[in-house]
Amino acid sequence: MASQRPSALVVCLGNICRSPMGGAVLSHVAKERGIDMVVDSAGTAAYHVGEEPDDRTVATCRKYEVHIDHQARQVTTEDFRIFTHILASDEANLRNLQRMRPRNATAEVRLFGSYDDNRQIGDPYYGGLRGFEECYRQCVRYSNAFLDEVVGKTLVESSDTANL
Template sequence: MTTRILFVCLGNICRSPSAEGVFRALAAEAGLEVETDSAGTSDWHVGNPPYAPMQAAAKARGFDLSDLRARQFTARDFEAFDLIIGMDDSNVGSIERLRPAGSQTPVQIFTDFTSETGMDHVPDPYYTRDFDQTLDLVQAASLGLIARLS
């Protein structure tokens, strides 16, 4: 059975597309059947590719994000996905405000899937400029999520 996972951040140009790209590559290596997507809680960047510095940092690690395009999270995503993953508490709050009555789709923060980083959220590299930290966290959490799904 294929698990459908949605990664969500604010603008869908740094954290969530890197989470999607890294997770799908690592899941494929692990032989896991997953469908992935990413979205933002805002509509600021709809239709745009991931932020160029984020793409460059990911590519340096062997992850290609170039096929991804930003979209906005909607209430319909609760029906379309088995698991929704936010990058921080603010993202999770924005997601939960759109939850339809009766929806049981789990929503978690990505760092819940790893304890090795000591972080309780994935900081936004658009503001911190630390793209490598984001990728470190995303890779660790991706491996933890893969272990949990296996």
């Protein structure tokens, strides 16, 4: 049986800073590496549903030529079946996701940083541009580490099943 194409939902609290940046960066890095995958972002809370990302998130992405076009949304139970991976920006959102996770969930839910240095992505909302820059650097590292692990694993599984 062939493996499902990887897809990822990047999650933070309000879906206007860390997760839309993480989703945009992951999509950008995947595209640069020639990997076709669906990437989206959402928040565990509904504080900003329908809003565009924070201006500082957009400015940071534009600075690095990363396309970002998103409206904030809240995580749904369907997300746990639609996506192969749900990537939490921090431990609090990871716990929220684990509480929200339905019984028939198929997505792997992990801390985004668990693919690299196991660190959380700090919320830059109440700080200055330095926090958004750090968020961007972490998203690039974590995106590459995620793709190395997940896509590499998918390729190995696909070649194993092709040899059956």
